[in-house]
Every structure is written in C-alpha cells, then in structure tokens.
Amino acid sequence: MFDATLHTLPHKPGVGYKPQHYSDITARPGPLGWLEIHAENYMGDGGRPLAQLRHLSEHFPISVHGVGLSIGGEGRLDPDHLTRLKHLVGWLNPASFSEHLAWSTHDSHFLNDLLPLPYNAATVTRVADHIDEVQTALGRKMLLENPSSYLAFAESDMSETDFLKEVVARTGCGLLLDVNNVFVSATNLGFTPQGYIDAFPLEQVGEIHLGGHDEDQDDDGAPLLIDSHGREVADPVWALLEYTLDRSGAKPLLIEWDTDVPEWPVLAAEIARAAGALNAVPA
Amino acid sequence: MTVSQKDFTAGILDPTRPAPEGLLDGKGAQTSKRFDVYRNNVAVSLTDALVAAFPVIYKLVGDEFFRAMAGVYLRTHLPDTALMMYYGDKMPQFLKRFPPAQSLAYLPDVARLEIALRESYHAGDATPVSADVLGTLAPEALMAARISLSPALRIVRSSHPIFGIWQSNMIADAPALVKRAENVLVTRPQFDPTPHLISDADADFITALQRGHALGVAMSKAGQGFDLGALLGLLLRQGAMTHIS
Numbered sequence: 317m318f319d320a321t322l323h324t325l326p327h328k329p330g331v332g333y334k335p336q337h338y339s340d341i342t343a344r345p346g347p348l349g350w351l352e353i354h355a356e357n358y359m360g361d362g363g364r365p366l367a368q369l370r371h372l373s374e375h376f377p378i379s380v381h382g383v384g385l386s387i388g389g390e391g392r393l394d395p396d397h398l399t400r401l402k403h404l405v406g407w408l409n410p411a412s413f414s415e416h417l418a419w420s421t422h423d424s425h426f427l428n429d430l431l432p433l434p435y436n437a438a439t440v441t442r443v444a445d446h447i448d449e450v451q452t453a454l455g456r457k458m459l460l461e462n463p464s465s466y467l468a469f470a471e472s473d474m475s476e477t478d479f480l481k482e483v484v485a486r487t488g489c490g491l492l493l494d495v496n497n498v499f500v501s502a503t504n505l506g507f508t509p510q511g512y513i514d515a516f517p518l519e520q521v522g523e524i525h526l527g528g529h530d531e532d533q534d535d536d537g538a539p540l541l542i543d544s545h546g547r548e549v550a551d552p553v554w555a556l557l558e559y560t561l562d563r564s565g566a567k568p569l570l571i572e573w574d575t576d577v578p579e580w581p582v583l584a585a586e587i588a589r590a591a592g593a594l595n596a597v598p599a
Numbered sequence: 600m601t602v603s604q605k606d607f608t609a610g611i612l613d614p615t616r617p618a619p620e621g622l623l624d625g626k627g628a629q630t631s632k633r634f635d636v637y638r639n640n641v642a643v644s645l646t647d648a649l650v651a652a653f654p655v656i657y658k659l660v661g662d663e664f665f666r667a668m669a670g671v672y673l674r675t676h677l678p679d680t681a682l683m684m685y686y687g688d689k690m691p692q693f694l695k696r697f698p699p700a701q702s703l704a705y706l707p708d709v710a711r712l713e714i715a716l717r718e719s720y721h722a723g724d725a726t727p728v729s730a731d732v733l734g735t736l737a738p739e740a741l742m743a744a745r746i747s748l749s750p751a752l753r754i755v756r757s758s759h760p761i762f763g764i765w766q767s768n769m770i771a772d773a774p775a776l777v778k779r780a781e782n783v784l785v786t787r788p789q790f791d792p793t794p795h796l797i798s799d800a801d802a803d804f805i806t807a808l809q810r811g812h813a814l815g816v817a818m819s820k821a822g823q824g825f826d827l828g829a830l831l832g833l834l835l836r837q838g839a840m841t842h843i844s
Contacts, residue, residue, distance in 0.1 A: 360721030384681025
C-alpha cells in the first residue's frame with residue numbers, strides 16, 4: 317500500500333545514515349523521523365547496501381543527498397552519473413533529493429570534495445542550466461544546498477543569498493539550508509551569520525542541515541573553521557538554528573556526522589537536542 | 600581575473616604550485632592557506648577511500664607507507680566516477696610499477712584479491728538454485744549441463760600465498776603462512792564475500808563454466824585430480840550457482 321507519510325520529509329529530526337547504526341536505528345529510533353543517504357553509496361548493483369536501503373525505506377522517509385553531480389562544474393553533467401541517479405531515485409521514490417552548490421568533477425576526473433565557484437551572471441546561468449537538466453531527468457524538484465566556504469573569488473559580484481534566489485527563480489528548485497555551513501562561511505569570510513539568515517529565502521527551504529566543524533587558523537592567525545562533520549554540532553550553531561527556526565517555522569532537521577562516526581548513543585543525543593529545538597518552535 | 604576550474608584542479612593536485620590568483624580571504628587579501636584546505640580535503644578523502652578499499656595492503660605496509668603511496672596513486676589515477684566504492688581499481692598495475700613496492704612482489708595480487716572482495720560485496724543479487732537440483736539430473740544430462748554462476752563470484756589466481764596473507768591479516772588465529780602459489784574463490788552466500796582456497800584444477804573448472812562450457816567439457820579442462828563432487832558441493836552451499844540448463 318502506498319504510504320504518503322513515507323514520501324514527505326516530516327518536521328522532525330533525521331540523521332545521515334551509517335550502516336553500523338542499522339540495528340540501533342531499527343530497534344529504537346526514538347524521535348528519529350527520517351534518514352538521509354548519500355546517493356553515490358547506493359549506486360552499486362546489489363548486496364547489503366541496497367538490501368538495507370530497501371528495508372529502511374519501508375519504515376522511514378528517505379532523503380537522497382548527492383555528493384557527486386558537480387552541478388557547479390564548467391563542463392556538462394556526466395550523463396552516466398545522471399542515469400545512475402535517475403535509476404536510484406526511480407526505484408526508491410525518496411521523500412527528497414538534494415545536491416550541492418559546488419563542483420567536484422573536472423575533465424571527467426572526480427576530486428571527491430565540494431569545491432567552490434564564483435557568484436556572477438555566468439555562473440548563475442551555468443548552475444541553473446544544470447539544475448534544469450537534473451530536474452527534467454529525475455522528473456522532480458530538487459533542493460540545492462549552500463556550501464561552506466574557505467575563500468571568496470575576486471570575480472564574484474553577487475552575494476551567495478542573491479545567487480541562490482536567482483537560481484530558485486530560474487529553475488523552481490528548493491533550497492537546503494546548512495546552518496553549520498552558514499556559521500563556517502561567516503566566520504571564514506567575515507560576515508554575520510544572522511545577516512545571512514535574514515537575507516536567505518527561508519520560504520524555499522525544504523530541509524535544514526546541522527553538522528560539526530573543526531577550528532584552525534589562517535595565515536594571519538584568524539580563526540578558520542573547517543566543515544568536518546566529525547564532532548558534535550557547536551553551541552553557536554545551535555543558537556543560529558534557533559534564530560533560523562524562529563523565522564522559518566519548523567523544518568525537517570538533519571544531523572550529519574560523516575568522519576570519526578561515533579556509537580549510536582552519541583548521535584541519539586544530538587537527535588534529541590534537535591527534537592528539543594523543533595519542539596520550541598511556535599506552531 | 601577569473602580562476603578556471605582547470606587551474607583550480609591543477610593547483611589542488613600540485614602542492615608545489617602557488618594558489619591561483621583571484622582567491623581571497625575575508626579581508627579581500629590573496630590567500631594560500633585557505634586554498635590548502637581544499638588541497639588537504641581532496642588528498643585526505645581520496646586516501647581514506649583507498650584505506651577503506653585495501654585493509655590488508657594497509658596492514659602489510661603500515662600507515663606511513665600507505666599514505667605516501669596513496670598520495671602518488673591519487674595524483675596519477677584520479678577517480679573517473681563519483682562511485683568511491685570502486686576507487687582503486689588500477690592499484691594492482693600501479694603497485695607492479697611503484698618503485699618502493701618492488702621488494703613486495705605479492706602486493707599487486709593481494710590488491711587484486713581485495714578488489715575482487717569489494718566487487719563481490721556490491722555485485723548484483725541473484726537467487727541460487729536449490730541444493731538438491733543436481734541430484735535430479737541423469738549422468739548424461741549432468742555432463743551436458745551449463746551452469747550459470749552468481750554475479751558476486753570471483754576467482755583470483757596468484758603465484759603468491761594470497762589466501763594465507765589475507766587470512767593472517769583479517770582473521771584471528773589464522774594458520775601459519777605457507778610459501779606457495781594460491782588461488783582464491785570469492786563467493787557471497789548472502790551479503791558477506793567469503794574467500795576460499797581452491798586448487799588450479801578447481802579454478803580451471805570454474806573459469807570454463809564462466810566461459811559457457813558444459814560441465815563435462817569444464818571437467819576435461821580441469822584435468823587430473825579434480826574432485827567434482829567437492830567443488831560442486833562448495834558452490835551449492837555458498838549459493839554460487841544461479842541457473843542450470
């Protein structure tokens with residue numbers, strides 16, 4: 317029977333799924349309302365990854381989050397990768413599909429990182445064209461995620477929020493707001509994170525990400541934050557989440573933890589904190 | 600001033616190059632430390648993908664050697680897809696030519712075994728035939744039968760003891776290593792790829808089946824000393840036969 321609740325992300329906490337947590341998640345999900353997977357990890361032909369995903373998708377709404385499409389790339393989208401993505405999204409029929417405002421492939425070489433792009437008229441057109449192509453191929457609306465930035469381009473002549481608004485206006489895509497990325501970029505590039513949230517089109521946000529960052533220093537001894545997804549969400553990022561939810565209302569809220577992945581109770585505590593933040597949002 | 604993705608990529612892969620011009624910190628000044636974040640992210644994420652892919656090689660050569668080797672590999676063999684689970688498929692050929700690995704002649708074949716195990720893990724699913732199916736065939740029908748094998752089955756032949764090396768690095772209380780040539784059959788009964796030590800005759804028989812030869816022909820390829828019953832029993836128990844016609 318088609319269960320519509322499995323095909324919409326609820327305004328509840330979700331978590332980036334790691335196979336080592338399979339038993340914990342299925343045995344005692346607690347306030348966990350949905351799961352996010354990285355698309356590329358489920359592009360094999362079969363075996364345990366796909367069997368687990370099939371099982372989980374019968375119990376949780378699934379968000380498919382791509383990390384390899386290279387939407388900001390100068391070259392054309394890899395047609396083979398788009399075909400694999402279309403196959404995955406086709407059989408899984410997930411509650412959401414999202415990708416990054418970034419590039420990762422150059423000259424058919426995949427660099428396995430989310431690399432930055434300048435913000436100007438030429439790059440708006442490139443990104444919008446690629447999003448059109450993805451949405452047409454998948455037959456669904458996608459969400460585009462704001463990046464974490466370590467540097468800016470001299471050739472940029474638009475703010476990131478204006479860039480995202482223009483992409484939304486041209487393509488009809490939605491947005492994935494990563495508040496940790498906002499905090500990381502704001503610290504690294506010297507703007508106020510609250511000002512970024514004020515300028516962000518919150519009505520377009522279909523999902524919010526929260527993750528941990530590391531602290532380093534740049535050449536001048538200024539703080540340089542690294543988006544590592546390897547620890548708890550920092551307190552000022554929780555505060556920025558509260559600031560955001562006060563303005564946006566409740567949203568699906570994801571805890572991301574991708575490196576040095578801890579035992580389930582550590583993630584469960586983060587999920588409980590996210591649930592608390594959502595409960596504090598006025599209805 | 601525009602920074603092309605070609606220049607950005609070249610800068611990431613070559614730490615001796617200055618960061619491309621036109622990249623600024625928060626105060627609008629040229630920055631190189633911030634570009635190093637991307638350099639580091641790319642090198643570390645690709646190296647970690649190789650560590651995950653080759654746990655036995657990693658144990659054999661140690662962290663320092665492995666990371667130095669990975670740094671050379673990733674700069675000459677960037678992934679050609681975003682499917683990190685298959686990254687490292689050129690490692691056997693690379694290790695054959697990598698000067699610091701020349702004294703470790705078995706490494707390329709261990710890499711081939713690790714690739715076979717990983718391919719098996721992600722291979723397509725197929726329903727095995729039931730265990731009693733062979734018993735229902737008359738002897739002539741059995742010899743004429745063509746057997747389809749699971750997409751998760753792999754064979755790795757080596758002139759080195761790759762099965763023993765794999766065991767002694769991945770299993771507690773593994774038997775002592777014997778210096779000899781070893782062939783490995785990889786099966787995947789459900790989800791976990793399982794290596795088995797097999798003889799040359801076993802490997803020849805399975806290869807003949809994979810090429811579409813009838814069972815009788817495959818037996819003749821295997822030659823003297825081949826134990827048909829034992830091998831068919833292993834393949835059946837491991838769910839490695841998917842069709843008999």
